[in-house]
Amino acid sequence: MAERQEQLVRTLYREFKVPLLRNVRQLTGGDQQWAEDVVQETVVRAWRNASRLQREPHSLWAWLMTVARRIVIDDRRQRGHRPQEVVADGFDAEPPPVPDGSEPTLSAMVVLEALRGMAAHHREVLAHVYLCDRSANETAATLGIPAGTVKSRMHYGLRQLRAALEERDEDREGGPG
Structure with missing residues (x-):
């Protein structure tokens, strides 16, 4: 069973990674990193549900796009409920100076x-x-x-x-x- 799941993941990456990434990048507004994260999560979910998936390429593609679309929607909803993340230029970036009033x-x-x-x-x-x-x-x-x-x-x-x-x-x- 485990080998069958691994084979499915390899097949998904080989056959669907490029078109899936292209379509997900459009869903994420061109955000490459977010799109890659969504594709990875989609494949992980496919691996978890390998026993229930149909093996025909058309059915797999429809399932992958549905899951990816739902992941993007969930991410957008979650981002709407929390503050925008800010990424520092580097790990050693110093915090902005705080006036001490002295x-x-x-x-x-x-x-x-x-x-x-x-x-x-x-x-x-x-x-x-x-x-x-x-x-x-x-x-x-x-x-x-x-x-x-x-x-x-x-x-x-x-x-x-x-x-x-x-x-x-x-x-x-x-x-x-």
Whole structure:
């Protein structure tokens, strides 16, 4: 019995593999790999049902195409119920980088450190204007100083802040250019 089943599989591959693959490729929309998988599964099912198959070529062909068509339909239904598979370019492909959110925190720490090193009246004006989002006139009214003084302190405070940050970058990079 086992030899008869093996003989059937050899005959199926020899006589029907090429036309079956061609027809199944059309059913799979030209997907060669999927078509090959369907043909292989079709032949496995023929092997499992060898005792029930009729041996006439026309009957075998009709049975093979029916089974292949049902496999494709089942595959399509199954693909509709699960997410699309994504294949990586290679096994060693690295996953996409995930932002860790540490950069804004580090930047804030660097700016805070630079602010601590400047004069209190400059730091106060910068905090009102940039952190509290107030205009120069609103800051002047809140602090009880002229708007021109707020603008002057803002100008010199930003210069100090820029210089402190540039100095820090030079220290980190090993000195000036």
